[in-house]
Amino acid sequence: MAQQQAQVKFTAVKPQLMVKTPKAVDAVNFYKSAFGAAEAGRSASCPPPTAEQNLPNILCAQLELAGCSFVVYNDDSAPYDLHLFLSLLSIFIEEEKIEGIGNQLCLETDDVEAAISKAVSAGAVVEGEVTEGGGACCGGRVGKVKDPYGYVWLICSPSNKCGPVEA
């Protein structure tokens, strides 16, 4: 068993970004225009939506960016969208704490300001100022934008500040 376990090899890590049905197609277009993500493939809904439902025929899509993949998918069962859900939650808990709930992704780039500007042009909203040096593992300069689907993206300079591995 130990030997079998040692052989486990993973070939990809893909964050899964849920959006409320039928917004996946909009989200895919947003990530293309905001970040330059490329679509590697998509799966159609099965069965396809009827004309009465007036939904785009997309279940999920795989996007590629900076050598990594992430998946955007419609969640049919979601009774809320993430943005609305977090807004409602903020009645109970300070919003900045809610944002820590695993819905942040970091994007590294040499030009933080241009990247933020491009994301905002596509519909993202800036959160706070670009800060210097406070990013630890996430680069020397760190800005933050929230996309229309509730996900927060840290836009950071490359993280060559991470120290050596300690025992």
Place this chain on the structure above:
Amino acid sequence: MAQQQAQVKFTAVKPQLMVKTPKAVDAVNFYKSAFGAAEAGRSASCPPPTAEQNLPNILCAQLELAGCSFVVYNDDSAPYDLHLFLSLLSIFIEEEKIEGIGNQLCLETDDVEAAISKAVSAGAVVEGEVTEGGGACCGGRVGKVKDPYGYVWLICSPSNKCGPVEA
């Protein structure tokens, strides 16, 4: 401006996994033993914790797995841990819907069962059965484990099922 925006280039996408202070060091060890992640670097807390605080001197760590990076970080301001927080939320909303809140990551592997077994040996908990064919963008066989820090990992066979890009 348009030209400047077109030049924005990202060099990395890194999911940010928040865990309640001081659990980051435990989480790093878990991701190493459960998934075989490698530590690329860590940043120490500044100022370092005092002897009275009895905390590991780690602010965040960058882990690498299957050619991708992710960051595990202590959230000093978190009044909760993610697992507890989601458990409490489930009083109000069905738990399976809560899990859609951006805290799922997909890991691809050729041996789904061995990967799940290894993760469980390290402390993860299996959620449901391994299913066939329902994964769409996430491979033909899909299992699910929840780690001790509240994050859900889909363990999937490679996703060569994604269809071609549609216009």
